[in-house]
Amino acid sequence: MAMTRVRFAPSPTGFFHIGSARTALFNWLYARHSGGSFILRIEDTDAARNTEQALTVLIDGMRWLGLDWDEGPESGGEYGPYFQSERRAIHDAYIDRLREVDRIYEKDGALWFRLEGERHTVYDDFRKKEVEKVRSAPIVIEDAVRGRVEKELDEDFVIVRASGDPVFHFVNVVDDITMGITHVIRGEDHLSNTPKHAALFDALGAPRPVFAHIPLILKSDGPGKMSKRDRGALIEEYQRRHFLPAAVRNYLCLLGWSPKDDREKMAPEELIERFDLDGINRGNARFDEQKLVHLNGAYLRELPLETYAWMARPVLHDAGIVDDETPEDDVQSVLEICRGKVNLLEDLPGYADYFFRDDYAFDSAAEKRVFKKGDPLADLERVYRTLEKLDDFSAESLERTFAGLAESAGVKPFAYFPVTRFAVSGRAGGPDFYAMLRVLGKERTLGRIRRVLKERKGS
Ligand code: GLU
Numbered sequence: 001m002a003m004t005r006v007r008f009a010p011s012p013t014g015f016f017h018i019g020s021a022r023t024a025l026f027n028w029l030y031a032r033h034s035g036g037s038f039i040l041r042i043e044d045t046d047a048a049r050n051t052e053q054a055l056t057v058l059i060d061g062m063r064w065l066g067l068d069w070d071e072g073p074e075s076g077g078e079y080g081p082y083f084q085s086e087r088r089a090i091h092d093a094y095i096d097r098l099r100e101v102d103r104i105y106e107k108d109g110a111l112w113f114r115l116e117g118e119r120h121t122v123y124d125d126f127r128k129k130e131v132e133k134v135r136s137a138p139i140v141i142e143d144a145v146r147g148r149v150e151k152e153l154d155e156d157f158v159i160v161r162a163s164g165d166p167v168f169h170f171v172n173v174v175d176d177i178t179m180g181i182t183h184v185i186r187g188e189d190h191l192s193n194t195p196k197h198a199a200l201f202d203a204l205g206a207p208r209p210v211f212a213h214i215p216l217i218l219k220s221d222g223p224g225k226m227s228k229r230d231r232g233a234l235i236e237e238y239q240r241r242h243f244l245p246a247a248v249r250n251y252l253c254l255l256g257w258s259p260k261d262d263r264e265k266m267a268p269e270e271l272i273e274r275f276d277l278d279g280i281n282r283g284n285a286r287f288d289e290q291k292l293v294h295l296n297g298a299y300l301r302e303l304p305l306e307t308y309a310w311m312a313r314p315v316l317h318d319a320g321i322v323d324d325e326t327p328e329d330d331v332q333s334v335l336e337i338c339r340g341k342v343n344l345l346e347d348l349p350g351y352a353d354y355f356f357r358d359d360y361a362f363d364s365a366a367e368k369r370v371f372k373k374g375d376p377l378a379d380l381e382r383v384y385r386t387l388e389k390l391d392d393f394s395a396e397s398l399e400r401t402f403a404g405l406a407e408s409a410g411v412k413p414f415a416y417f418p419v420t421r422f423a424v425s426g427r428a429g430g431p432d433f434y435a436m437l438r439v440l441g442k443e444r445t446l447g448r449i450r451r452v453l454k455e456r457k458g459s
Contacts, residue, residue: 004036006183008069009172011043012054015228016061016235018287019187019217022252026214027185028067029253029275039179040072043084045171061235064245065252066268079179084171087178091166094174094204095159103203109162113170115153115199131155139195144183144212144277151195159200169193173200176209185212185277212277215256215284225284232289242315242345247296255285264291265298297343309335312345319349321356330356333439337431354425355439358448366428369418376419377456382409383420384449393442395434402434423452 008024031038040062042055059073071077081087095111098104103114117136124131133154141149159170176184191213201208217226226233238248250271254264258281259274266274300308309332316322322331334355335348342351354360370376386405390397402413409415417433424445430436437445 002180002182004031004034004182005039005180006031006036006185007039007041007176007179007181008067009041009043009175009186010058011046012051012058014051014054014057016058017228018226018233018235018252018255021061021065021235022217022255023185023187023214024062024067025065025249025252026257026275026280028069029272030183030185030277031070032272033275036182037070038067039077039079039082039181040069041082041084041175041179042073043168043172043175045084045165045168057236061239064239065235065249066245084175087171087175090178091171091174094170094177095166097204098159101203101205104159110158111160112156113159113200113203114156139198141194141198141208141211143191143194144210145215145280145282146188146191146213147282149191149194153195153199157196169196170200173197173204177201177204177206181209183210183212183277185214188213188216210277212280214280215282217255218284218286220287220289226287230287232287232292242311243292243296244299244311247292247299250299251292251295254291255287256281265295293343300343300345301339305332305336305339308339312348315345316349316352316356319353321349321353326356337435337439341431351430354427358444360426362422362426363428366422366426369428370422371419377453379416380419380423380449381453383416384446384453387442387446387449390442393438393445395432395438398434398437420449424448 006027008020008027010020010024028038030036042058044055055073062069069075071079072082076082095104098113103116105112105114115134115136117134119132119134121130122133123129134156136153138150138152141151143149157169158167160166175181194211194213198208198211218224219226219230220232228234231237235248238245246268249268250264250266253266253271253275257275257279259266259279303311309328312335313322313331316331317324334352338348338352342348382405386401390401399413402416406413406415414433418428421430421433421436422428424440425436440448
């Protein structure tokens with residue numbers, strides 16, 4: 001069997017939409033799965049929309065997602081050029097071929113593709129004029145995802161506009177033929193174009209590729225398809241928000257494809273091994289940010305601490321929480337105890353800022369809860385006096401100390417947690433209590449408790 005050749009053929013618009021990224025990914029996975037080639041072809045014939053910057057967004061996004069292409073811009077290949085705008089001579093040669101087989105004619109300055117079939121003239125109520133209809137055999141497509149699709153084409157169509165520009169359908173097909181594409185995996189929005197494409201392949205005497213139209217991605221709420229204005233619709237957003245590319249890639253796989261056992265988190269090798277066209281769903285996929293956020297958290301927690309810190313540090317830095325002087329050990333010991341609770345790097349500054357600054361905010365809802373009943377300040381004072389005498393601030397020693405304190409007061413140790421946590425962090429939740437005190441250390445813990453006691457009791 002011929003070697004699999006698939007392509008991702010974006011028209012650069014300045015955005016890398018999640019739907020396009022998913023199309024790129026499915027093509028990439030299929031190429032890697034079948035040991036074939038993945039080709040990046042830039043469909044840049046609409047000059048008005050195609051800028052250097054638009055291309056950069058796309059290429060950066062592809063690289064970020066780890067979707068390397070075997071042929072295309074920058075990597076080259078034997079089937080180039082890989083910019084559609086540079087393939088004009090090839091397109092012209094294929095116009096000539098159509099002319100040779102008498103499937104092309106000129107009308108109103110444009111070049112038309114002639115369908116085969118029985119012709120007759122009818123009055124078109126909508127356009128208010130007589131038009132030629134063709135009674136042609138239905139075009140039948142065995143789509144690898146949609147199954148059998150049948151459509152009767154009934155009108156010739158333009159392939160080169162009066163302006164001299166060839167239309168999308170024609171150049172798309174010619175490029176697929178001349179690049180030896182074996183499988184066209186693309187969004188379902190192109191399904192309606194496919195009969196025209198099939199007719200062109202047939203007329204040019206080229207074997208049709210296998211078509212696989214992948215389902216749309218619907219926005220998280222409501223019936224519509226994700227548009228670039230929806231949150232989460234652009235790959236740039238995930239890059240900016242410090243998502244892990246591996247998590248985004250894993251999530252994109254699940255948008256319209258699923259392995260038979262419904263597993264979700266899968267390593268790249270496993271995805272490559274299991275990905276196949278028959279696992280692509282027919283039904284539309286729905287974008288679910290929570291699922292992506294959870295996957296991101298799972299991927300984050302798997303990183304070695306050093307790697308995690310290397311990724312987190314710039315995020316903390318940009319939030320003004322650490323600077324170049326902050327010792328790496330300090331950063332790592334905070335991250336070590338916080339990472340289990342944080343699914344997104346962008347949430348870290350808000351979660352862990354009080355480890356790095358003394359002017360942390362006091363949450364008023366937490367405050368209300370803490371001071372609702374009993375005498376929390378008296379408890380806090382007791383904690384203070386006990387910790388003052390403690391030199392070993394390891395988690396075990398702290399645990400023992402709170403156990404002793406609680407026992408002598410006839411309460412449970414966690415009775416002391418809320419007010420203590422509130423005093424040293426300004427909030428109600430956070431990492432493990434003893435780990436938090438250990439990382440803050442004796443001096444800061446006592447300093448913060450003393451400050452709260454002083455402000456509240458004036459003592
Ligand atoms: N340039 C087209 C697009 O971005 C390509 C369609 C196709 O994959 O054939 O939608």
